[in-house]
Amino acid sequence: MTEATTVTHPLSLEAIHLPSAPEFWPLPWGWWSLLAIFVLSTLTVIGLFKWRKRRLRAKKAAIALLSLEKNVSPRQVQWKS
Numbered sequence: 001m002t003e004a005t006t007v008t009h010p011l012s013l014e015a016i017h018l019p020s021a022p023e024f025w026p027l028p029w030g031w032w033s034l035l036a037i038f039v040l041s042t043l044t045v046i047g048l049f050k051w052r053k054r055r056l057r058a059k060k061a062a063i064a065l066l067s068l069e070k071n072v073s074p075r076q077v078q079w080k081s
Helices: 029-070
Strands: none
């Protein structure tokens, strides 16, 4: 009669564990960069609108001042932008 021999493998082969499903939070770096681009773009556009509004306000004030000095209507003053 032969005896049953048990062979132990040098690597312990256990059941395969699947990785967990990706979670919603924390966001991957791609989404963070997209969010940063959106925020920076929005702030840039707001800054440009404010800058333009200030520039036009100064221009309108200068036209009004000239029209008071020369008795010329603001529409007759030609400005080169």
